[in-house]
Amino acid sequence: MRIGIHSLAHTHGYSYLRVLAERPGVEVGLVDTPPLEGSPRGPEAAAAYGARYFDDLDQLLSWHPDGVIVCTETSRHREATEKIAGAGIHVLCEKPLATSLTDADAMIEACAAAGVHLMTAYPVRFSRPLAALQATLESGQLGELVSYAGTNNGKLPSERAWFSEPAESGGGAIMDHTVHIADLLTVLLPDTEATSVLAAANTMINSDRARAETGGLVSIAYANGVIGTIDCSWSRPDSDLVWGGLTLQVLGTGGLADMDAFDSQQISGFSGEQGRPLRRDYGEDANAAMLTAFLDGIRTGVAPQPDGRSGRRSMAIALAAYESLATGSPVRPG
CATH class of the missing domain: 3.40.50.720 (NAD(P)-binding Rossmann-like Domain)
Structure with a gap:
């Protein structure tokens, strides 16, 4: 092939x-x-x-x-x-x-x-933590899903300047990091659509190096009443050991479950020679x-x-977030 x-x-x-x-x-x-x-x-x-x-x-x-x-x-x-x-x-x-x-x-x-x-x-669609979270929800252990809180934080992608050029990337941190968790919600809420998106953003972090928002919080409501937020900021320091991470917490009528897509398989330590912490990941590769x-x-x-329609669904949420920033009001995704 x-x-x-x-x-x-x-x-x-x-x-x-x-x-x-x-x-x-x-x-x-x-x-x-x-x-x-x-x-x-x-x-x-x-x-x-x-x-x-x-x-x-x-x-x-x-x-x-x-x-x-x-x-x-x-x-x-x-x-x-x-x-x-x-x-x-x-x-x-x-x-x-x-x-x-x-x-x-x-x-x-x-x-x-x-x-x-x-x-x-x-790739997070193919991670073991997501599969475990999905199985927990489908088993009924958490009862009926009520809300969620997601984070997809990372470093400012300064080695790829186009990421913070809206004409090339479509936006900044909101476009870059909202879509991953929005896609996971497509998996967890397969039979319902997002009905309302409200966003806030700022450039308090790395404002001297980016031409787009570097901090964002996006709230998404779904037709079945589930509500929640996504922190999609470029808030990790350049000196961090990893580019960032992705977490998702879901609350049901019968319990709470947390998913961490990247921190479950790692070895941490400290290098005396280099004078800094070390991290080595192991196990399956979602890519x-x-x-x-x-x-x-x-x-x-x-x-x-996920196919093209799945990709469209999640990016429609990010685009609605930008419209919400401009209007100051909730927006229904297109």
Whole structure:
């Protein structure tokens, strides 16, 4: 099987290169888009992971890959996805799916018309903590779900300046970090829609380095009465051991449950030589599980989840949060 990676503008592209390089029977091709400020180039990365490097997307597509992972700046997702789908090739697209609902709809329609899969890259969907939380809810131990509180905090992605350029990313911390937990709520609340989004934001942290909001709190109400909040801030210091983390607490009529997506499998220590704390993660890799689902979908013809419509649903919540910031009122997602 041949899998292409379109751009390393998004840092997850390196993780996908690493994971795919270890998969037997998978050939990897890479093309990097002309970089915006802070975006890297890819020939060195291709050489390091044994991937074949191409000068542009047309060359990559002429290699006839079975699937392509789109890791460009978010503003470029639509153009890339339409071209890849037009070549009859399956797409795994980084989150958020697009910077506008118009672009997201066009991507979904292009893939449907071409008869190819459009999967959205939400690796936390494949984490063991989420599976455990979902099983606990479905068992009835927590009773009826009442509310939730999520956090997706991280460092300011200063090594990729485009993340805080709204024209390229669609926003700032709200766009970057609301969508992951909004997608988890899609899993936990599969039969109900978000009806109201209210947001607050500021630039108190790293205001000298970002052109978008760096702190945000988004409140989402659902049609079944469930309410809660998402803290989506770029609030971790640059010196932190990890980029950030994701937690989700859910409250039911019969109990409370907490999920921590990244801290359950780690070893912590201190380096006397370096004079600083250390952390080493171990165990399953949610990115690897997500890529397995994408590859299995190509092999079997069964569309993998989360699909393009799931990606649209979560980004609609983030876009509603920006509208709420502008109006000062709750907004119904589009």
